[in-house]
Amino acid sequence: MSQWSQVQQLEIKFLEQVDQFYDDNFPMEIRHLLAQWIESQDWEAAANNEAMAMILLQNLIIQVDEQLDRVSQEKNLLLIHNLKRVRKLLQGKYHGNPMHIAVIISNCLREERRILAAASMPIQGPLEKSLQNSVVSERQRNVEHKVSVIKNSAQMTDQDVKYLEDLQEEFDFRYKTIQSLEQNDKNSMLIKQEMLALQAMLNTLDYKRKEVLSKIGRVIHEIDMLMSNMLTEELLDWKRRQQIACIGGPLHGGLDQLQNCFTLLAESLFQVRRQLEKLDELLTRLTYDGDPIPVQRPQLLEKVNFLLYDLFRNSFMVERQPCMPTHPQRPMVLKTLIQFTVKLRLLIKLPELNYQIRVKATIDKNVSTVSNRRFVLCGTHVKAMNMDESANGSLSVEFRHLQPKEMKTSAGSKGNEGSHMVTEELHSITFETQVCLYGLTINLETSSLPVVMISNVSQLPNAWASIIWYNLSTNDPQNLSFFNNPPAATLSQLLEVLSWQFSSYVGRGLNSEQLNMLAEKLTGQQVSYNDYQLSWAKFCKEHLPGKSFTFWVWLEAILDLIKKHILPLWIDGYVMGFVSKEKERILLKDKTPGTFLLRFSESNLGGITFTWVDQLENGDVTFHSVEPYNKGRLSALPFADILRDYKVIMADNVPENPLKYLYPNIPKDKAFGKHYSCQPNEVSKPSDGGGKGYVPSVFIPVSKILNDSTEPHSPSDLLPMSPSVYAVLREHLSPTAIETAVS
Numbered sequence: 001m002s003q004w005s006q007v008q009q010l011e012i013k014f015l016e017q018v019d020q021f022y023d024d025n026f027p028m029e030i031r032h033l034l035a036q037w038i039e040s041q042d043w044e045a046a047a048n049n050e051a052m053a054m055i056l057l058q059n060l061i062i063q064v065d066e067q068l069d070r071v072s073q074e075k076n077l078l079l080i081h082n083l084k085r086v087r088k089l090l091q092g093k094y095h096g097n098p099m100h101i102a103v104i105i106s107n108c109l110r111e112e113r114r115i116l117a118a119a120s121m122p123i124q125g126p127l128e129k130s131l132q133n134s135v136v137s138e139r140q141r142n143v144e145h146k147v148s149v150i151k152n153s154a155q156m157t158d159q160d161v162k163y164l165e166d167l168q169e170e171f172d173f174r175y176k177t178i179q180s181l182e183q184n185d186k187n188s189m190l191i192k193q194e195m196l197a198l199q200a201m202l203n204t205l206d207y208k209r210k211e212v213l214s215k216i217g218r219v220i221h222e223i224d225m226l227m228s229n230m231l232t233e234e235l236l237d238w239k240r241r242q243q244i245a246c247i248g249g250p251l252h253g254g255l256d257q258l259q260n261c262f263t264l265l266a267e268s269l270f271q272v273r274r275q276l277e278k279l280d281e282l283l284t285r286l287t288y289d290g291d292p293i294p295v296q297r298p299q300l301l302e303k304v305n306f307l308l309y310d311l312f313r314n315s316f317m318v319e320r321q322p323c324m325p326t327h328p329q330r331p332m333v334l335k336t337l338i339q340f341t342v343k344l345r346l347l348i349k350l351p352e353l354n355y356q357i358r359v360k361a362t363i364d365k366n367v368s369t370v371s372n373r374r375f376v377l378c379g380t381h382v383k384a385m386n387m388d389e390s391a392n393g394s395l396s397v398e399f400r401h402l403q404p405k406e407m408k409t410s411a412g413s414k415g416n417e418g419s420h421m422v423t424e425e426l427h428s429i430t431f432e433t434q435v436c437l438y439g440l441t442i443n444l445e446t447s448s449l450p451v452v453m454i455s456n457v458s459q460l461p462n463a464w465a466s467i468i469w470y471n472l473s474t475n476d477p478q479n480l481s482f483f484n485n486p487p488a489a490t491l492s493q494l495l496e497v498l499s500w501q502f503s504s505y506v507g508r509g510l511n512s513e514q515l516n517m518l519a520e521k522l523t524g525q526q527v528s529y530n531d532y533q534l535s536w537a538k539f540c541k542e543h544l545p546g547k548s549f550t551f552w553v554w555l556e557a558i559l560d561l562i563k564k565h566i567l568p569l570w571i572d573g574y575v576m577g578f579v580s581k582e583k584e585r586i587l588l589k590d591k592t593p594g595t596f597l598l599r600f601s602e603s604n605l606g607g608i609t610f611t612w613v614d615q616l617e618n619g620d621v622t623f624h625s626v627e628p629y630n631k632g633r634l635s636a637l638p639f640a641d642i643l644r645d646y647k648v649i650m651a652d653n654v655p656e657n658p659l660k661y662l663y664p665n666i667p668k669d670k671a672f673g674k675h676y677s678c679q680p681n682e683v684s685k686p687s688d689g690g691g692k693g694y695v696p697s698v699f700i701p702v703s704k705i706l707n708d709s710t711e712p713h714s715p716s717d718l719l720p721m722s723p724s725v726y727a728v729l730r731e732h733l734s735p736t737a738i739e740t741a742v743s
Contacts, residue, residue, distance in 0.1 A: 004035035007112050014119050017250065021111050023392060025093075026104045027086055029079070033067050034060075043109065046102035048326050053098035060101075061090050100400075103325050110329070113507030113571070114500075118250065140257065143230045147261045150222050154268040157215045161275050164208045168282055171201045202288065212279070213296045216272055220303050223265055227310065231265075234258060235314060236475070243449065243471040246321055246331050248500030255319065255345070259394060262315045262347035269308050270438060276301050309442055312435055315347035316444040319396060322429055322451055329505050332451045333463040336406050339379065342448060344431055345396040346385060357385040357433050359397050363404060365430040374407040375427065375453060385433075404453055423462040424483035426450035426470070449477055461556040465540045472497050488533035495519060498555070506562045507571045514578040521602075522551055549605060557606035565634040566608065574598065574662060574671050575608070581625075587663060588613040589621050594660025596668075601628035608634075610643070612658050624648075624658070640675035643668065 007018055022028040031038065046053040064087050071079045094101040175198055178191060238254055276297055283293045320343035323331035334340050344359055361381040364374070379401040390396045429448040434441065450470060452463040466483065472494065473487050495515045503509035510518070520526060522534060524545065540552045547554070558577070562570045569575050575598045579587070588595055593615045601607030607628030614622050626646075629639065647655040662671045 002035050003039050003109070003112055003116070004031065006116055010115070010119050014115050017115050018112065021108055024089065026101070026108055027082070027089075029082055030064065030086055031108070034063050037063055038105065039109070043102050043106040047099055047106050047328070050099055053102040057090065057094055057098040057101055061087060064090065097400075099325065103328060107328055110504065110507075114248075114504045117503035117507055117509045139230055140234060140254065143226065143234055143261055144257065146222070146226050146230070147264050150219060150226070151264050151268050153215070153219050153222070154271045157212065157219060157275060158271065160208070160212050160215060161278050164205070164212055165278065165282060167201070167205055167208060168286055171198065171205060172286065174198055174201070205286075206288070206290065206292070209279070209282075210292045212275070213292055213300070216275055216300055217296070219268065219272055220300060220307070223269060223307055224303070227265070227307065227314075231261060232314070234261075239317075239477065240475055242321070243475070246449070247468050247471050247497055248329070248504035249497070255347075256392060256394075259345075259347045259349055262311060263349045266308065266311055266315075266348040266350065269304055269311065273301070273304050273308075273438070276304065305440065308440060312346075312348060312442045313444055316431075316433070316446045317345055317347065318431070318446060318448050319343045319345040319394075320398075322402075322448050327460070330460065330464050330467075332449055332467045333460060334404050334451050334453055335457065335460075336375075336404050336453065336455045337378075339401055339403050341398060341400045342402070342429065343396060343398040344385070344446070345394055349387070349393070349395045350437070351387075352437060353385070353395055353435065354388075355384050355386050357395075357435060358382055359385060359431050359433045361399055361402060362430050362432070364427050373422075373425065373453070375404045376407055377429075378403040378405050406453070406455065422454065423452055423459055423466050424486075425452065426466075426480040426482060427453055428478060428480060447478055450480055450482070461553060462540065464556075465552045468497060468501075469536055469539065483536075486536040488535050489539075491519060491522070491532040491534050494522075494534055494539070501555075501559060502562075505559055506567060508573065510578065514576075517578040517580060517583070518555075520580070547603070554602075554605060558600050561600075561606040561608060561631060561634075565631060566639050568675050569598075569640065569672070572671075574666075576663065577608075581611075584611050585623055588623060591663065592661060592665070594658055595663055595665070596659045596661070597663040604628045604630060606630055608639070610659065614658065638675070638677050640672045641677050643672055644676055 007015075010018070019028075022031060041056055041059075042052075043056070046056045064083060068080065068083045068087065071083065090101070174194065178194060178198070181191065234254075235258065238258060241250075241254075244250070279293050279297055283291070283297070287294065320341070321331045322334060322340050322342040324334060324338055324340045326338070327333065342361075346353070346357065359382070361377055363377050380399065381402060383397045383399060385395050385397040387393045387395055389398060428450060430445060431447070432443070432445050434443050436442075452466050454460060454463050469486060469489065470479075470482055473489055474482065476482075495510075495518060498518060499509040499515065516526075519532075521544070522538065523532060538551070540550055543549060544551055544554065562575075566575060570577075576584075577598065577600045579597070579599045580602070584597060584599060587597065588611065591613055593613060596610050596612035598608060598610050601609055607630045609626055609628040611623055611625040614624060616622055629642065634642075643659055644657075646657055646659055648658050649655050659668055662668055
């Protein structure tokens with residue numbers, strides 16, 4: 001079943017998450033129509049290779065053309081229209097930057113895998129539960145309702161101001177008419193009655209002025225209360241969800257809803273401002289003793305301007321945090337002289353602002369870091385916000401060509417500090433702009449979440465650990481001295497984030513048994529998840545007992561192993577992975593001989609091994625573990641093929657495959673058959689073919705197990721033997737001689 005078919009079978013709450021990341025940058029109809037073809041391409045590799053990306057983009061357009069021909073024959077007008085629009089988009093938007101579409105599609109496929117993994121997990125962690133709190137959803141609905149009420153109130157007040165203006169014009173006309181009469185005419189009874197009527201009109205005018213000012217005051221108060229309470233909480237919640245999403249958590253939505261609220265409030269405030277200007281205009285034409293306008297209007301106008309300043313400042317935000325396109329799952333880790341992207345957004349979407357706001361990016365503008373390392377941003381660091389580049393028409397700007405460059409220190413050389421010191425050093429990218437609108441000038445400034453600067457890719461794992469720990473532990477968006485005294489983290493939340501690393505990076509999260517093993521490895525004991533506090537040093541700085549590496553380095557090496565060498569097996573759930581030697585024996589001891597499981601090595605970085613159970617002639621159970629396979633050996637031979645072809649030589653010199661059933665009882669070929677690269681190779685004779693009489697060679701992992709020992713004498717006893725070597729031995733030596741040579 002294709003990945004897209006699995007996505008379509010998800011529950012509605014997960015489908016809503018999928019809907020959030022498909023837009024006009026990569027329309028969902030193309031994902032649907034070309035599902036199998038899209039999934040069969042290596043978009044992640046293309047994201048780092050422009051030539052490959054260009055080929056994939058051209059092939060994608062060809063695929064769209066083929067679909068267009070098909071639907072044209074079916075006369076599906078709507079689909080024809082959409083496909084023509086998509087074709088125009090692909091040719092126009094990505095022709096000059098094909099790697100961008102590769103990054104987008106790669107990210108979409110990865111997010112699909114993460115959502116599928118989350119849907120398969122039976123239990124939500126504490127962080128995810130907090131982000132999906134029903135109270136939060138209720139508050140969102142309340143905010144939207146209140147904004148709608150405020151907008152209606154402002155519009156109704158507009159009608160009151162218009163009525164007041166009409167009433168004053170009538171009063172002004174009648175008053176000037178009387179003033180134009182001769183003195184004798186003014187003494188007539190009719191004129192005296194008119195004067196009484198004018199006095200009544202003036203009283204009505206005074207009442208209406210006070211009423212309008214009161215209504216304006218109420219609208220301003222409602223906006224003030226909404227901004228101070230619920231809207232601020234909504235914005236803080238979104239920023240917290242963004243932090244969590246950056247370290248692998250659930251996707252954060254809701255920014256479009258916030259934009260709608262911010263825009264409607266800004267429109268309402270500008271509407272109120274125009275109403276106050278109209279009152280000032282009416283004041284210049286008519287005033288009187290006790291007139292409320294000159295008393296109340298300046299205070300109301302000052303409050304409106306203050307709320308507009310505050311609203312604009314809060315609306316200027318980083319929509320997508322800094323990230324290198326080459327490492328989309330590692331945002332906020334930036335390498336010197338490597339381009340990164342970052343996207344800014346103004347949540348107040350007014351047509352008057354399109355292309356009128358120029359944003360400038362700087363680094364470490366307002367702070368002095370602990371070390372001597374200083375950076376500047378190279379590339380295009382000033383750009384205008386616009387509504388044309390975003391698929392949803394938001395007022396935004398994306399910087400795509402920024403590069404951090406390290407400046408020389410006063411000593412004349414670049415800073416050269418220890419790896420841990422560098423990767424615990426936080427920096428900030430600041431963005432500044434100015435909004436000039438309707439006589440207001442507002443200076444805006446916002447900053448990215450703290451970033452870590454590295455100068456070598458080898459620093460990336462520890463830098464990412466710093467990003468994880470920071471965003472897990474604090475809501476503070478700008479605590480650059482965080483690692484001077486990093487707080488401990490709750491083990492339950494840390495384990496949840498570790499599971500996210502697997503679901504976001506390799507498409508399948510960790511189950512409770514796997515997390516238990518990691519918890520024991522971190523703490524050295526069985527502990528309660530909810531109460532245990534783990535230190536930063538324990539996570540990333542102190543070596544594991546008896547090892548030369550830290551917990552995080554060990555885990556990161558496993559992630560890299562899965563991603564590059566055993567990804568399909570991991571996604572299928574056939575790699576138990578995180579299980580101790582003691583636990584694996586408990587699991588296997590009562591199983592059928594030949595039952596095996598796959599686990600990650602605890603002593604070798606980035607290694608995977610398999611252990612199987614066997615039974616001796618006397619009925620005793622024995623276990624065999626092969627020496628861990630690392631990335632070097634797995635680059636030469638796919639792991640599924642190793643499991644298929646693996647042989648052991650027993651004392652009678654007959655090679656056989658001891659691996660029969662994947663734990664608990666899945667036939668090996670049923671589990672791994674679809675991942676075999678080809679049919680098993682038989683050792684051929686020279687006459688069977690091959691270039692210039694050579695024997696076609698294949699690699700088959702072979703081990704020797706001695707009868708008088710339940711364990712191999714050394715790791716080399718279970719090293720693989722080339723089949724060509726074994727074939728030559730069988731042709732020229734007796735079984736006894738082979739045994740002597742191997743021994």
